[in-house]
Amino acid sequence: MLVLGVCSLKGGVGKTSVTLGLASAALERGLRTLVVDMDPQGDVTMSLGARPDEGDISDVLDAPSAESVASATVASTWAESGLDVLVGSERNARHDRLGDDDLDRLRFALSWVHDYDLVLVDCPPSLGSLTRTGLTACDRAMVVTEPGLFAVMAVGRAMRTIDELRRGPAPSLQPLGITVNRVRARSLEQAYRLEELGNLYGPLLLTPSVPERAALQQAQGAAQPVHAWPGAAAAELSGIFEALLERALRAPRR
Template structure:
């Protein structure tokens, strides 16, 4: 079971869109997938059309991590009859966004009760707080999402330093998968400059292909549909990009964990 965290320390760069694109690729491939919505905004939960049969959510899991709490907080995505589940998001999760690391292993412990999945995707909040650190501590690999703009590029450095800090502390198994560049416009001179800057700073950690800016991605999410099922050439292009990014994640070696 690969546990992949999707994070960004700047809001508005499309972190949740990347999470949903990877979930769509995994569903298309037949991988049994769990999406954990750690972002208090709950956008992944909404876009995945997740049901709430057990009355729990990710906040109750963090309150009392264990098998019953995980089961009560997990719902089926409306994207498919089977194969894609959601650990439901909640605005109450913000109560766990502490600055200290005293409870940073709670989600990791909760995942020790999770079985039967090929892939777990953790949609982290766009911040450096306790929730992001809790999410990344539970991961094997982490993806940092950015867009080719000045402030977003600056935030990449902070995210990479956070990953390195966690590796040297509570999450020794964590490794960066790389940087996903989202909302790329082919004819933007400014974006081309920022892409070159990212390549110079991070080299092979900048993942390829980049995610192009296409309205089809927002349209599919607004309709609570996977991008792989959305009609049109733009959606097919995006589906191919997420297929390749998922391939990269699945090929990455992972350290052994006590799960």
């Protein structure tokens, strides 16, 4: 079971959109997938059509156990089976102030999870305890950015955070790489930032990049996987997310 964290230390770059694109690709591939919504905004939970039943991620972090995980896990409406959500909650914001001694709570909770091929952890767009807790549970971390000055600067902070966790509470964590989202073909500024990212991070800059396409937001607004959305743009995006997922699945794990 691969546990892949999707993170960004700058909001508004489409981190959750990338998580949903990967979930769509995993569903298309037939992988049994669990999406963990660590973000108190709960956008992944809403977009996956998951209706909270009894518990949520906040209860899991309060008391990690097989029972708390089971009560907080519900099926996505994207498919009849194969895609579940460990549902998010605004109540989870209080866990953003936990100390470093508590960063292993999600990892401990996932030790009871055995029925999946892939776990996607959608982290909040901040450098708080929730992001650190999410990444501590992961084998690999994907950093999402867009080709803009402030977003590129945030990539460096994210990569340093991953390295700090790897040297501390998460020795198995490794960076998968950097996914650039919302790329516009004719933007000179974006072309400059893409070159800058390539110079800074080399092979950690994942390809292909994700182009800016309205189809992605349309599919998410309708609570549908991008693979099920009609049109050439959706088909293009589907192929890109399949390639990024394949890169994650091929990454060596300890």
